[in-house]
Amino acid sequence: MTQRPIDPESLQQTKQEIRNLARDIAELSKQELSPPEYFEKFLQGVVTALAAVGGAVWTLDGGRLSLLYQINLRTTELLEDGEDQMRHGRLIQRVVQTGEPLVVPPYSGPGDAGDVGNPTRFLLILLPLKSENEVEGVVEIFQRPGASPDVQRGYLRFMTSVCDLANGWIKSRKLRQISDKQTLWQRLEQFAQVVHESLDRKETAFVIANETQRFVGCDRVTVIVRKRGKFFVEAISGQDQIDTRSNMVTLLQALVRRVLAAGDPLWHTGDTVDLPPQIEESLEDYVDQAHTKTIAIVPLRRPDRPIVAQPEDEEQEAVETGEILGALVVEQIEDNTDTAALKMRTTLAQGHAARAIANADDYSSLFLMPLWRLLGKSRWLxxxxxxxxxxxxxxxxxxxxxxxxxxxxxxxxxxxxxxQPVARHDVFAGVEGVVTEVHHEHGDQVDKGDPLVTLRNTDLMVQMKNTEGQRQTALERKLSLERALLDSSRISADERSRLASDLLQVREQIESLKAQYTLLQEKERLLTVRSPIAGQLITWDPKKLLMNRPVAPGQVLLTVVDPTSEWELLVYMPEDNVGYVMDAVHKRGDSALPVDYVLATNPGHSLTGHVKQLHQRAEAHEEDGHSVKIAVTIDRDDLDDPRPGATATAKLHCGKRAFAFVWLHDVVEFLQTRLFF
Structure with missing residues (x-):
């Protein structure tokens, strides 16, 4: 077979194109690009220069190979899981381990299917990417088969030269990273020194805001601190005075409070799909006002371990679980920010800012700190x-x-x-319905069983009519079957047996419908709500409260009390004082704890009683917060004209304690729960 002669002019043109592509790759290797950007252009140039089918760049990530970029990898059928993919993977691992290039013919390898080999129909050219004799990855080219050994050696020489350029780019990038990280470390050290210079909370916050802006390289930094259980803006970079009533400050405080309630950092670059609705709404309000493109809100937590800053590990984030002291708000107005660098530097600043705020907060919160400062300056004493x-x-x-x-x-x-009278009952709705009539007014005397409220339930009426209609139909069917059975001379034995079976089913249906109707009648009786006791209706303006109102089963409608029964005083004791009451009750043993009280209607007359019962759980009270209900027995004769629900102030005698404890026990509780817990 004769070979076609090679056109010298065409050959020279091809060589020139390859040299130009190699020159382009050399220029590319001088640019500061990210690995994906660099190897995308690198691989496209190599594949074009070799007129190859495609190629791939594999990188080592934690000892494992990962695909960084590929061209036409799907044509090799290596994306499908199977033995071929495993053999190909072992082939790449061999290049990583040996550090030597390989040119592997199509469908080649040992006979054992579990060994390395080329399972594709292409000629594979594999070269390692190295940095300081350490393999960083592998470049793989999928070339058409059939090339002569000389051509294959030419492929290998070309690939070796361009991979040397890529190796130089990798080495230069590592040197730049080392230099950048050294600079970042120095700046972080300077940042830490400056933010820890003062123990004054306000001064520390202003230093953190301004130094964080310089360290992170953003447009604005705001420091939020906690005061009296809420979060407020303490400092804004570049501003000596803060207008706390401005819209921006108000909206930012609302946003930060919702973010800190969740406890997780917020990184926003425009997408709000995954945000909770409450945070999304506040975020949109603030962004519309501040025109911020990028915003980060990171909690400042009380550190529970030393700060270990590691700028060489850009993906590491400190996980803190301590008490939230405030937040660091980092904003970028222009949309030209490297988000990864911004996040990494913000995270580094976060740790030192949190510790500086914690130290200043601890220092400022010391008991009688102004006095200690004065004493320190008062040696003349x-x-x-x-x-x-x-x-x-x-x-x-x-x-x-x-x-x-x-x-x-x-x-x-x-x-x-x-x-309250001891004999009191809430009146509940027994069934669902709409109130059509209220039979009594506030203060009316009622007897046990008197109707109080009448309800209407349209669905119940329809059910009753349907059930009664079905029952009448069944009765008629029963009579028809009985007449047919009586005239037995005109029907066959089989027909008589069928009619008897139908009659039995109809009788069972009638009994079932009768039982259903009885239950519906019982529910109908519950539409009239009756008084459970004889007494007085104390619900204010019941007609205005209930008329034409839909009610549900179990809903409280009215309250009826018996004013002639014994009376008691229900005291709502704040739950943080209940422990003292329980201790006093246990110490007195069988002797009841004495109580003094005054009525709001007669504050000048003090009355007495004793504790009868302490409820076992705290309940939320609309006026007194979380409190425990204490029932106090009182003398009915002490009350001239008692009214249910009359307010009183009670004083429980819990024994004797030290004078300082009596006056400062609230302060002691605050210190125990807020500082020492």
Whole structure:
């Protein structure tokens, strides 16, 4: 077979194109690109230069191969899971392990299917990507088969030269990363030194805002701190004064409070699909006002471990579980930010900012801190002329403190309460319906069983009519069957047997419909709500409250009390004081805990009672918050004209405690729950 002669001019043109492509790759290797951008252009140039079918770039990620970029990989059928894919993977691993290039013919390899090999119909050219003799990845080219050995060696020489350029790019990129990270480390160290210089909370917040803006390279940084359980703007970068009533500050505070309630950082670059509706609404309101393109809200938590900053690991994020002290809000007005770099630097600044805020908060929250500062500046108190006065003052303070700690006084706890008869009942709706009539007004006397409210249930009426109609139809059917059975001379035995079976079924149907109708009648009787006891209706304006109103089963409609029965005082004691009451009850044993109370209608007259019962659980009260209900037995004769629901102020006598404890137990509880817990 004769070979076609090669056109020298065409050959020279092809060589020139290859040299131009190699020159383009050399220029490409001098640019600062990300790996995906670089290897996309690199592989496209190589595939074009070799007129190959396609190729792929594989990188090592934690010891595992991952595909960075590919051209026509699907034509090799290696994307499908199977033995071929495993053999191909082992082939790439061999290049990684040996660090040597390979040219593998199509469908070649050992006979054993489990060994390495080329399972494709293409000539595979594989070369390692190296940096300091360490393999970073593999470049693979899918070339058409049939090339002569000389041509294959030419492929390998070309690939070796361009891979040397890629290796140089990898080495340069690593050097740039090392330089950038060294610079970042130095800037982080400077940032940490500056933000930890002061222990004043406001000054620290302003330093954090301005230094974080410079360190992160953003347009604006806002520091949010917690005050009295809520979060407020403390500092904004570049601003000495803050208008706390401005729309931007108000909207930002609302947004931060909702984000911190969730406890997770917020990184927003425009997409709000995955955000909760509450956060999405506040975020859109703020962005519309501030015209922010990128915003990050990261919680500042009280650190529970030393900060270990690792700028070389850009993907690492510190996971904090401590108390939230505030937040760092990082904003970018222009949409030209490297989000990954912004996130990494913000995370690094977050740790130092949180510790600086925590230190300033701890320092500012120390008990009597202004006094300690004053004492630190008051060395003159211990000079010779003023020392006797200082000693006398110290002795007086010591005596006062000892008296406060050692002298016992009455320990009384106050709580709001209401008067109620012991015999009182809430009246509930037994069935669903609409109120059509209210039979009594507020203050009316009612007897047990008197109708109070009448309901209408259209569905129940329809059910009753349907059931009765079905029952009448069944009765007529029963009579028809019985007449047919009586005239037995005109029907066959089989027909008589069938009629008897039908008659039995109809009788069972009649009994079932009768039972259903009885139950519906019972529900119909429940449409008239009756008084459970004889007494007085105390619900205010019941007609206005209930007329034409739909009600559900179990819903409270009215309240009826018996004012002639014994009365009691229900005291709503805040749950943080209930422990003291329980201790006092246990110490007294069988003796009931005494209670003094005054009615709002007669505050000048003090009455007495004793604790009868403490409820076992706290309930949310609309006026007193979470509180425990305490039933107090009172003397009915002490009340001139008692009215159900009359308010009173009760004072429970819980024994004797030290004078300081009686006056400062609320402060002690606050310290125990907010600082020491």
């Amino acid at each position: 211990f000079q010779a002329k003023t020392l006797p006065k200082t000693v006398a003052a110290v002795v007086a303070v010591t005596v006062a403190v000892a008296a406060a700690v050692l002298v016992p006084v009455d320990f009384n706890l106050k709580g709001k309460g209401v008067l």
